[in-house]
Amino acid sequence: MRRRIEETITEAAGSPPVRFRPMGGGCVADVSRVTLEDGRTVVAKTGDAGSGLDLEGFMLRYLRQKGGLPVPDVLYADDGLLLMSCLEVAGGISPGAQAEAADLLAALHGVGARNFGFERDTVIGGLHQPNPETAGWIDFFRDQRILYMGRQALDSGRLPGDLMTRLERLAGRLGDWIDAGTAPSLIHGDMWTGNVLCNHGRISGFVDPAIYYADAEIELAFSTLFGTFGDAFFGRYREHRPLRPGFFEERVGLYNLYPLLVHVRLFGGSYVGSVDRTLARFGC
Numbered sequence: 001m002r003r004r005i006e007e008t009i010t011e012a013a014g015s016p017p018v019r020f021r022p023m024g025g026g027c028v029a030d031v032s033r034v035t036l037e038d039g040r041t042v043v044a045k046t047g048d049a050g051s052g053l054d055l056e057g058f059m060l061r062y063l064r065q066k067g068g069l070p071v072p073d074v075l076y077a078d079d080g081l082l083l084m085s086c087l088e089v090a091g092g093i094s095p096g097a098q099a100e101a102a103d104l105l106a107a108l109h110g111v112g113a114r115n116f117g118f119e120r121d122t123v124i125g126g127l128h129q130p131n132p133e134t135a136g137w138i139d140f141f142r143d144q145r146i147l148y149m150g151r152q153a154l155d156s157g158r159l160p161g162d163l164m165t166r167l168e169r170l171a172g173r174l175g176d177w178i179d180a181g182t183a184p185s186l187i188h189g190d191m192w193t194g195n196v197l198c199n200h201g202r203i204s205g206f207v208d209p210a211i212y213y214a215d216a217e218i219e220l221a222f223s224t225l226f227g228t229f230g231d232a233f234f235g236r237y238r239e240h241r242p243l244r245p246g247f248f249e250e251r252v253g254l255y256n257l258y259p260l261l262v263h264v265r266l267f268g269g270s271y272v273g274s275v276d277r278t279l280a281r282f283g284c
Contacts, residue, residue: 012076095232106240109216124210158268184213221255
């Protein structure tokens with residue numbers, strides 16, 4: 001396995017690897033910083049069959065080609081190996097970087113499509129993410145996001161049955177809070193701090209996408225869940241794309257049910273309580 005990886009890296013990068021240094025952050029794959037014989041550095045993600053690394057490579061290329069988002073160059077991608085350029089990283093997400101991210105994501109969200117979903121299914125945190133093209137956003141968010149991931153979490157034994165019943169009750173009422181007339185926007189899909197790379201106060205790139213066409217609000221909501229972006233981001237984003245009334249008051253919590261359910265499916269634990277509190281907040 002290691003020899004095949006080394007041979008593939010040599011062919012794809014044009015120089016043999018001489019050092020592998022493990023990096024953190026891999027959810028379903030091992031991530032290494034690889035020093036090549038010619039002095040260059042690349043990043044290699046390796047995983048078992050079904051890890052979705054070929055799909056990740058496709059998504060990175062799609063984000064760059066369709067949305068102009070800064071992402072690593074994909075040098076090679078198959079089901080077991082993703083080889084990328086190494087982005088420079090130093091420091092956290094400063095207010096200036098948040099404003100730059102707002103410019104970049106507003107442009108990305110300006111890329112539209114006929115339907116919600118995507119041309120193929122994708123992955124989030126290594127989990128299958130279904131994307132059947134759907135005309136209505138409420139239908140898509142209900143069936144392919146919260147109900148789908150809720151059932152996955154239920155089947156894993158991490159989501160209690162009574163919470164699934166309450167989730168189904170909420171799913172039938174989404175029209176109380178969500179505008180049915182929203183337009184599809186291309187989103188990164190996994191907008192948390194670990195996927196936003198900065199270098200001395202500037203955005204160097206975005207990694208680990210989970211793309212599809214959605215109401216852009218779901219991306220904005222996700223960015224608040226773990227404190228990725230704050231006032232500096234949203235103040236700048238509004239200059240490009242105004243936020244509809246009720247976003248912070250209602251829909252942030254509603255849309256964040258999806259990443260919370262992803263985390264319940266993956267980890268269980270305290271995320272179950274977060275889902276419980278969100279459902280209670282919406283009267284379910």
